[in-house]
Amino acid sequence: GAGVSQSPSNKVTEKGKDVELRCDPISGHTALYWYRQRLGQGLEFLIYFQGNSAPDKSGLPSDRFSAERTGESVSTLTIQRTQQEDSAVYLCASSLYGGATDTQYFGPGTRLTVL
Amino acid sequence: SQKIEQNSEALNIQEGKTATLTCNYTNYSPAYLQWYRQDPGRGPVFLLLIRENEKEKRKERLKVTFDTTLKQSLFHITASQPADSATYLCALDMSSSNTGKLIFGQGTTLQVKP
Numbered sequence: 001g002a003g004v005s006q007s008p009s010n011k012v013t014e015k016g017k018d019v020e021l022r023c024d025p026i027s028g029h030t031a032l033y034w035y036r037q038r039l040g041q042g043l044e045f046l047i048y049f050q051g052n053s054a055p056d057k058s059g060l061p062s063d064r065f066s067a068e069r070t071g072e073s074v075s076t077l078t079i080q081r082t083q084q085e086d087s088a089v090y091l092c093a094s095s096l097y098g099g100a101t102d103t104q105y106f107g108p109g110t111r112l113t114v115l
Numbered sequence: 116s117q118k119i120e121q122n123s124e125a126l127n128i129q130e131g132k133t134a135t136l137t138c139n140y141t142n143y144s145p146a147y148l149q150w151y152r153q154d155p156g157r158g159p160v161f162l163l164l165i166r167e168n169e170k171e172k173r174k175e176r177l178k179v180t181f182d183t184t185l186k187q188s189l190f191h192i193t194a195s196q197p198a199d200s201a202t203y204l205c206a207l208d209m210s211s212s213n214t215g216k217l218i219f220g221q222g223t224t225l226q227v228k229p
Contacts, residue, residue: 004158026122031215042119042204042219043159056216100147101166101212106158 002026004107006092012113015081021077021110024091029099029105032075034067035091037109043091049075050098082114117209118143121220128195131226136190136223138205144183145207150190153202153222162203163190195227 005024013019025032030051035043045059049069060066062084069075079086089111094105120139128134139179146167150189165172165181165188172179178191192199202222208219 009159010146014131033217035217035219040123040221042121042221043206043217043220045209045216048216050214056214059216067162081185093158095215098215100208100215102165102215104215104217105166108156 002061004092004094004105006090006107006110008110009108010111010113014115015084016081018078018080018084019112021079021090021112023075023077023094023107025073025075025092025094026105027096028072029096030072031095031102032069033093033095033104034075034077035093037089037091039088041088046077046090046097079112082112084114087112087114117207117218119205119207119218119220119224120169121205123221123223125151125224125226128209130196132195134192134195134199134225134227136203136225138152138188138190138220140186144186144212145209146213147208147215148179148181149155149206149221150177150179150188151206152205159204159219193225194227195225197227197229198226200225 006091032049041060064080065079089109091109093106095102150162158211181190202224204222206217206219
């Protein structure tokens with residue numbers, strides 16, 4: 001079946017603009033994660049959704065970052081007033097139940113460039 | 116806070132040899148440790164998970180060890196092939212409630228030469 005998809009694949013924006021990134025998880029997966037990967041760095045956890053529970057936002061770097069998820073489907077990550085340090089690849093992953101031993105399936109990422 | 120260190124220098128080996136990659140972590144020992152493969156322009160792909168009470172885990176040509184005393188995991192690829200060339204990431208669950216919130220190392224790039 002279809003894997004995790006993300007759109008757009010590339011986004012170039014000007015400093016100060018808002019951007020919205022989209023993630024379509026694997027159908028039936030209750031858990032969804034957002035990570036950020038800066039050039040040459042490991043992935044940084046941003047936010048975690050599990051079913052109808054309140055999201056774990058502990059990884060969001062500032063209040064300019066927010067994310068929503070509609071039920072157990074699409075999620076959007078919004079970055080307001082973008083800064084150059086926001087330039088990175090934003091990766092989304094989903095898993096069936098969200099446990100530590102549950103395999104996370106990653107999308108291809110959205111490469112964000114802030115000029 | 117928990118930190119993960121992987122050798123940032125690329126590892127270059129000859130086809131057919133065994134590649135060994137290292138992952139060291141600080142602070143508490145996690146209940147689980149995972150290894151992922153990442154190709155350029157793609158998201159990571161899960162390879163293996165090892166639990167704290169397992170010393171070793173194997174899958175085909177892959178072998179992972181987990182030493183909670185040394186706070187280290189080793190990832191081995193035997194009979195390496197050029198197709199194994201990629202960046203390999205280790206990851207730990209950073210949540211006390213084991214929710215799958217992962218912290219990743221920066222990865223080690225492996226280049227297998229024919």
